[in-house]
Amino acid sequence: MPAEDPKSTILTVPPNSLYHSQRNKAISSAQKKTSEEQKYYSFDESVWSFDSNQSNYTDNRKFYNKTGPDIIEHFFQGFNVCLLAYGQTSSGKTYTMMGDREEPGIIPLTIRDILNQKQRLVNEKINCQLKLLYIEIYNEQVKDLLTNNQPDLKKCRVREHPTLGPYVENVTECNIDLYADFVNCLNKGNSNRATASTSMNDNSSRSHAIITVNLKQTKFVSQNDNNTLGEAEEEMVSNIKLVDLAGSERLSKTKVFGQQDRVKEGTLINKSLTVLGRCFNLLATNSNSSSCQNASVIPYRDSTLTYILKENLAGNSKSFMIFCISPIDFEETYQTLNYANQVKKIKTAAKANKTKLSLAPIDWEELRAMDQSAIQSLKDEINDLTNKLNNFELNSSPTSVPTEDNKSLKLISYLDNETSKLKFENTFLKQKLLERDRQLHELQSHVDYMDQELFGFIKRATQDKLSLQTASRLAEISNFSSLLEQHQRDLELQLEDYDPAKAF
Numbered sequence: 001m002p003a004e005d006p007k008s009t010i011l012t013v014p015p016n017s018l019y020h021s022q023r024n025k026a027i028s029s030a031q032k033k034t035s036e037e038q039k040y041y042s043f044d045e046s047v048w049s050f051d052s053n054q055s056n057y058t059d060n061r062k063f064y065n066k067t068g069p070d071i072i073e074h075f076f077q078g079f080n081v082c083l084l085a086y087g088q089t090s091s092g093k094t095y096t097m098m099g100d101r102e103e104p105g106i107i108p109l110t111i112r113d114i115l116n117q118k119q120r121l122v123n124e125k126i127n128c129q130l131k132l133l134y135i136e137i138y139n140e141q142v143k144d145l146l147t148n149n150q151p152d153l154k155k156c157r158v159r160e161h162p163t164l165g166p167y168v169e170n171v172t173e174c175n176i177d178l179y180a181d182f183v184n185c186l187n188k189g190n191s192n193r194a195t196a197s198t199s200m201n202d203n204s205s206r207s208h209a210i211i212t213v214n215l216k217q218t219k220f221v222s223q224n225d226n227n228t229l230g231e232a233e234e235e236m237v238s239n240i241k242l243v244d245l246a247g248s249e250r251l252s253k254t255k256v257f258g259q260q261d262r263v264k265e266g267t268l269i270n271k272s273l274t275v276l277g278r279c280f281n282l283l284a285t286n287s288n289s290s291s292c293q294n295a296s297v298i299p300y301r302d303s304t305l306t307y308i309l310k311e312n313l314a315g316n317s318k319s320f321m322i323f324c325i326s327p328i329d330f331e332e333t334y335q336t337l338n339y340a341n342q343v344k345k346i347k348t349a350a351k352a353n354k355t356k357l358s359l360a361p362i363d364w365e366e367l368r369a370m371d372q373s374a375i376q377s378l379k380d381e382i383n384d385l386t387n388k389l390n391n392f393e394l395n396s397s398p399t400s401v402p403t404e405d406n407k408s409l410k411l412i413s414y415l416d417n418e419t420s421k422l423k424f425e426n427t428f429l430k431q432k433l434l435e436r437d438r439q440l441h442e443l444q445s446h447v448d449y450m451d452q453e454l455f456g457f458i459k460r461a462t463q464d465k466l467s468l469q470t471a472s473r474l475a476e477i478s479n480f481s482s483l484l485e486q487h488q489r490d491l492e493l494q495l496e497d498y499d500p501a502k503a504f
């Protein structure tokens, strides 16, 4: 990647590469070329992060600053967003996405900015609820990395919603209010994640890791006094998927032969990445073709990874991809760059997921009637059971009250909504209080500053006055001394003319 044009990548084909032998089979002997060949690629961004001593080295923070703000903006505008890192094993995907303590990666930096934005939106009377999910796809199975129940690690199924697309069922969702909540989730998930040592990477990810953050923004109507909240008027639901794919690899390179588990892992990782590559190629071809009739069917269901990412690959999502390359293996790098070239052509169909809320007021009469009828039916049930007990009919099944259950559920959901509204109102008022505190603090510092200025002014004025007085005294003294001198001179003159005889 030449420093002068950060958006292009040049790949030099080594003379002994498989590329030549495969290409030579396809072309005539006249076209055959034995000398070194170069391939040119051009992307939205192309960055160098090989040696931190070089001037063009891009660290994680610099890299995040190029794309991160766009991602956050789309996410808060209600778009689903996805960021995937692809590349051969040990090329730096996990380092770029997760980073480490000194050099946080895209995922922690993104979450930090999402939380900051959430805090800012309180002033616009927008409540943000953030929930984090962390799963991995290992050997084609989905595991919930945040579950407290270890056997559940293998139990998640992928289902398809008719409009929202595929989703993972029964996965643990954690509320994220503070950065510390995120760090706890990340640590918990990472400790459950499958990694192994291969000859190419001591800490190689053997699974695809997907962190999803679900965001629900609720906008409240402003009241006249501007300090209280009205009803909720608009809701926006979006999600961001941050994906660290397992490394593409050739088994001979990773030297895992004989280790049956590793071979199975490697084969399934390669299978899912091959399906992903096939989806990229077909989606790129479909995007280029003008007629829908010729569009190929995309084999999303051929792997769990592509099935889960179906919406992000071509549906309702703004998707970004990072392709990591390293000089370890020419063939892998060549394939990675070719996938990247295909991905550039794919068009998705993102739309903001906004919903206007109908401000239907709660019917308290109806709720009270529901309460009365629930109490009555419970009383009936108690009577019934007491009668049954009295008649020794202990084995008979109790009377069920399904309709009352539904009513109670409705009431619970209403109370849940009210609680979350009150919680936000609390946050909102706290924020206002903080703002007032800040303004008060600012005013206080201004008053302190003016005090100091006044003090300085008085001091200077006093000094000026003193110096004025001193100057006039000096002038007086000097006048006086010149008068004295004059007087002395007169006396001397008189003394010279003095004739004692005339004096008497």
Ligand SMILES: Nc1ncnc2c1ncn2[C@@H]1O[C@H](COP(=O)(O)OP(=O)(O)OP(=O)(O)O)[C@@H](O)[C@H]1O
Pocket: 049, 050, 087, 088, 089, 090, 091, 092, 093, 094, 095, 096, 201, 203, 204, 205, 206, 245, 246, 247, 248, 324
């Ligand atoms: N830009 C970088 N600066 C410094 N060190 C890096 C950089 N990129 C990667 N590394 C280091 O290289 C090694 C391999 O990187 P990493 O684990 O991120 O690769 P990977 O592509 O995720 O591999 P795998 O697919 O096997 O999980 C790690 O020790 C990582 O710290």
